[in-house]
Amino acid sequence: MKTIILFDLDGTLIDSTKAILESFSVAFESFNKPVPDQEKIKSLIGYPLDVMFISLGIEEEIADNFVQEYKKHYRKISCQKTILLPSAESAVKKASEFARLGIVTTKTGRYSRELLEHLNLMQYFEILIGREDVINPKPHPEPILKALEYMNVKDETCWMIGDTLLDVQSAKSANITPIALTCGYGKKEELCDSCEHIVENVFSAIEIIDEKKA
Known part of the structure; x- marks a missing residue:
């Protein structure tokens, strides 16, 4: 019987901050709206775009x-402005030796696969x-439950x-064990207060x- 490991994407396996910030700038500029502060945008990464x-x-x-x-x-x-986070490739390869793997993200699935x-x-x-695969995104348990189904x-x-509280809350609601990462977009204090396993x-x-x- 193999272990099941589900991964978030942004801030967990990949760093697409440059692509995200640039795309937000383009969207706001397209409608002649002032572009928000980059730190404010980054603090919201993990939530659905809307x-x-x-x-x-x-x-x-x-x-x-x-x-x-x-x-x-x-x-x-x-694709041009996204990179793997350090150790992500080796982590996935190591995990695949003893576990079955899935991705659960609030990013568009089509672009995530690409x-x-x-x-x-x-x-x-x-x-x-x-x-696009769920009605209720994280922190709701639906994305995780759908993957497990x-x-x-x-x-x-x-x-x-x-890497965010959304991942932890979704996992707990789905009755599986979360591990929170401090290398992404979540606030370390919030993660420490909500998750037993915290790693870099x-x-x-x-x-x-x-x-x-x-």
């Missing part, structure tokens, strides 16, 4: 217009659940690795899981 735009002051009824402009630009530049294929990692994952999980030990990077998370299974 939630991010609304939190940045865009009216709910027109937020989707900004999302579409964002996506149009993001798709053009995402990114992972570009980075030569997609072949390690059985399932990728993106924003697809993987036909029964009695396997399941883990969720992510994804490779350290895989080491914990490997030790626990033994």
